[in-house]
Amino acid sequence: MSPKTLYDKIWDAHVAHEADDGTCLLYIDRHLVHEVTSPQAFEGLRMAGRSVRAPDKTIAVPDHNVPTTAGREDPANMTGDSAIQVAALDKNARDFGIHYYPVTDVRQGIVHIVGPEQGWTLPGMTVVCGDSHTATHGAFGSLAHGIGTSEVEHVLATQTLIQKKSKNMKVEITGTLRPGVTAKDITLSVIGKTGTAGGTGYVIEYCGEAIRDLSMEGRMTVCNMAIEGGARAGLIAPDEKTYEYCKGRPHAPKGAQWEAAMDWWKTLYSDDDAHWDMVVMIKGEDIAPVVTWGTSPEDVLPITANVPAPEDFSGGKADAAKRSLDYMGLAPGTPLEDVAIDTVFIGSCTNGRIEDLRAAAEILRGKKIKDGMRAMVVPGSGLVRAQAEEEGLADIFRDAGFEWRLAGCSMCLAMNPDQLEPGERCAATSNRNFEGRQGRGGRTHLMSPAMAAAAAVTGRLTDVRELM
Amino acid sequence: MDKFTTLTGVAAPMPLINVDTDMIIPKQFLKTIKRSGLGKNLFDEMRFDDDGAEIPDFVLNKPQYRSAEILVAGDNFGCGSSREHAPWAIKDFGIRCVIAPSFADIFFNNCFKNGILPIALPQETVDILMKDAEKGSNARMTIDLEAQTITTSEGEAITFEVDPFKKHCLLEGLDDIGLTMEKSTNIDSFESSAAQSRPWV
Numbered sequence: 086m087s088p089k090t091l092y093d094k095i096w097d098a099h100v101a102h103e104a105d106d107g108t109c110l111l112y113i114d115r116h117l118v119h120e121v122t123s124p125q126a127f128e129g130l131r132m133a134g135r136s137v138r139a140p141d142k143t144i145a146v147p148d149h150n151v152p153t154t155a156g157r158e159d160p161a162n163m164t165g166d167s168a169i170q171v172a173a174l175d176k177n178a179r180d181f182g183i184h185y186y187p188v189t190d191v192r193q194g195i196v197h198i199v200g201p202e203q204g205w206t207l208p209g210m211t212v213v214c215g216d217s218h219t220a221t222h223g224a225f226g227s228l229a230h231g232i233g234t235s236e237v238e239h240v241l242a243t244q245t246l247i248q249k250k251s252k253n254m255k256v257e258i259t260g261t262l263r264p265g266v267t268a269k270d271i272t273l274s275v276i277g278k279t280g281t282a283g284g285t286g287y288v289i290e291y292c293g294e295a296i297r298d299l300s301m302e303g304r305m306t307v308c309n310m311a312i313e314g315g316a317r318a319g320l321i322a323p324d325e326k327t328y329e330y331c332k333g334r335p336h337a338p339k340g341a342q343w344e345a346a347m348d349w350w351k352t353l354y355s356d357d358d359a360h361w362d363m364v365v366m367i368k369g370e371d372i373a374p375v376v377t378w379g380t381s382p383e384d385v386l387p388i389t390a391n392v393p394a395p396e397d398f399s400g401g402k403a404d405a406a407k408r409s410l411d412y413m414g415l416a417p418g419t420p421l422e423d424v425a426i427d428t429v430f431i432g433s434c435t436n437g438r439i440e441d442l443r444a445a446a447e448i449l450r451g452k453k454i455k456d457g458m459r460a461m462v463v464p465g466s467g468l469v470r471a472q473a474e475e476e477g478l479a480d481i482f483r484d485a486g487f488e489w490r491l492a493g494c495s496m497c498l499a500m501n502p503d504q505l506e507p508g509e510r511c512a513a514t515s516n517r518n519f520e521g522r523q524g525r526g527g528r529t530h531l532m533s534p535a536m537a538a539a540a541a542v543t544g545r546l547t548d549v550r551e552l553m
Numbered sequence: 554m555d556k557f558t559t560l561t562g563v564a565a566p567m568p569l570i571n572v573d574t575d576m577i578i579p580k581q582f583l584k585t586i587k588r589s590g591l592g593k594n595l596f597d598e599m600r601f602d603d604d605g606a607e608i609p610d611f612v613l614n615k616p617q618y619r620s621a622e623i624l625v626a627g628d629n630f631g632c633g634s635s636r637e638h639a640p641w642a643i644k645d646f647g648i649r650c651v652i653a654p655s656f657a658d659i660f661f662n663n664c665f666k667n668g669i670l671p672i673a674l675p676q677e678t679v680d681i682l683m684k685d686a687e688k689g690s691n692a693r694m695t696i697d698l699e700a701q702t703i704t705t706s707e708g709e710a711i712t713f714e715v716d717p718f719k720k721h722c723l724l725e726g727l728d729d730i731g732l733t734m735e736k737s738t739n740i741d742s743f744e745s746s747a748a749q750s751r752p753w754v
Contacts, residue, residue, distance in 0.1 A: 098751075101736075101739050101740050101743035102739040102740075102743075104718070106717055106718055108716075108718045110736060110739065112740070112743050112744070112747065114754045121583050121584070121636075122636065122637065124586035125586065125588050125637075128586070135730070142754075149583075150584065164584075166584035166585070167584055169584070169586060170584055170586060173586050207753070207754075209751075210754065215635055215637075216634070216635055217633065217635040219635075230659075231634075231635035232635060232659065232662075233635055233636075233637035233640075233659060233663035233666060234588075234637040235637060235663065235667070236662070236663075236666070238730065239729055239730050239733065242733075243730060243733045243734060243737070244740065244744075245740055247718075247729060247732075247733065249716070281571055282571075282628060282632070282655050282657075285655055285656075285657065285658060286658070312659075315629065315632065315657060315658065316658075317658050337753075338753035342752060342753040343753075345752070345753065346751075346753045381571045381573075383571075401568070401570040401627045401628060402570060404568070404569070404570075405569065405570050405571060405627075408569070498580050498634075499580060500580045500581070500584070507603070517573075517575070517633060517634075519573045519575040519576065519633060520573075520575065520576060520598065521575055521576075521579055521598045522575050522580075525579070525598055525603070
């Protein structure tokens with residue numbers, strides 16, 4: 086048998102039909118659904134008199150729109166359009182008989198945090214969702230990617246996707262990370278190196294000692310931003326940490342089925358002599374705590390660097406850098422550590438898990454945020470929130486001056502009331518720094534939770550190592 | 554789905570790289586439960602100021618490009634979110650073809666589901682088309698999907714690649730779901746064999 090990558094193996098195990106030209110019907114094991122990209126898909130089913138083919142493999146949760154403040158279960162506390170979308174998801178989940186976690190359920194949260202938490206996401210699965218950050222689930226060694234609403238409808242109706250295979254890219258992070266460097270710094274640094282289009286046409290497998298050393302939470306952070314590098318998906322081979330995380334979760338297999346699953350999961354790795362279409366290697370020791378300075382996730386620099394100038398780039402990137410600097414209100418040559426911020430947002434499917442909250446709280450313990458700073462923590466799920474309260478993290482955040490919110494996507498994409506004002510500058514643990522992403526005219530700097538916490542204390546972009 | 558066969562129209566030049574889906578259709582317009590009506594908000598924050606007035610410099614506000622049907626753009630067009638609202642807005646505005654050096658994967662797929670033809674061409678070729686587009690409303694390009702050619706306003710023909718299956722679906726306006734349902738016996742047999750080999754799924 087010819088050697089295969091992990092992606093090859095998962096792909097081959099899910100092809101339900103292959104046409105002569107290589108177009109495949111890929112079977113989907115888990116379909117995650119949220120309120121923003123699904124209403125038109127369910128409406129399409131209704132119009133065509135179709136049903137959901139595998140409701141037991143379909144899991145829905147409202148996350149993008151929902152307010153993160155108390156009283157949100159009352160639709161009157163949502164903007165009209167948001168309430169309509171959440172009500173539509175309620176109805177669609179009921180009408181089509183799919184699994185559902187409404188806002189009143191403690192298990193509600195960001196779909197990419199709920200899926201793994203509930204044991205829906207398991208190694209070797211195909212996982213899709215009408216959301217680009219579905220790549221998160223690749224941390225389990227599952228093939229997971231975002232799809233559009235037409236494809237959501239296609240999966241609902243047929244439990245398959247029409248796909249052609251992507252190419253294989255290996256991203257190896259060797260060695261160990263230095264103090265203060267986290268999974269977020271890895272994933273941003275990779276994008277800084279490959280560019281936001283560098284992964285287009287590829288599925289990335291992250292490997293190497295620094296990746297092995299990460300917790301499952303950290304691995305999810307790395308895979309989450311594979312899409313920001315342009316890749317269809319990012320994945321990491323399952324190992325003991327993966328099995329340990331999955332074991333005992335509500336929807337993970339039990340007993341003999343667990344043993345059978347483990348037998349297969351242990352075959353899920355890239356063979357030694359598998360073919361890679363592209364290989365990227367980064368030394369873990371070379372990665373610094375980083376922040377973004379511009380309006381593309383590839384605009385990454387170590388926190389100790391200065392704001393670049395458009396002339397530092399060539400081609401279309403020079404024009405884009407000029408536009409970014411104008412939008413961000415930054416002058417070339419300014420030390421990044423001198424950039425003052427107004428707001429701190431800790432949360433999102435990138436960094437809204439318990440480990441992220443622990444890392445931020447560790448920096449904030451016994452400290453206060455800078456006067457006048459707006460700072461909020463939005464846990465990724467109701468269960469993350471409950472655990473953080475139990476561990477005393479919530480008290481640390483509150484004592485420091487952070488708002489302690491309910492679970493949701495919140496200010497990552499600002500579809501709910503959590504938004505930046507024009508010109509407001511935010512240290513954010515989310516995944517996109519696009520123009521207007523967190524609110525029209527808002528300025529976003531992406532970074533790790535510990536770096537965001539450090540910025541909250543000093544009121545400027547800060548090297549977290551100074552506070553450690 | 555609407556067919557795409559040939560298109561002759563004005564091409565709007567947008568020489569900007571990394572045009573993301575938040576630019577194409579900002580989040581406040583994602584709250585609709587319909588597919589239609591998003592064209593008026595296409596590129597909203599680039600097209601309109603805080604008071605909702607048109608920004609005259611923006612390409613689609615210029616008289617010669619107000620009814621553009623083709624967009625010529627920079628590298629990595631459509632990066633960011635999976636929101637199909639982006640192609641819905643583009644189509645609703647009246648644009649049926651986007652030409653760029655590269656496209657983000659999900660956006661690229663979403664276009665084909667909506668009767669929009671995204672064409673990826675080498676940078677040098679896009680540069681030629683960008684210059685042609687900059688000539689304004691008297692310079693109309695023609696796109697022929699069957700022949701896989703773009704003809705510039707000066708009659709220069711440029712060929713492009715397109716996946717044969719996607720081309721077939723666009724030319725015929727085929728509904729993916731209907732096509733897949735014809736293969737339901739394949740899906741049935743996959744499901745029964747997977748139930749044996751991976752019963753925990």
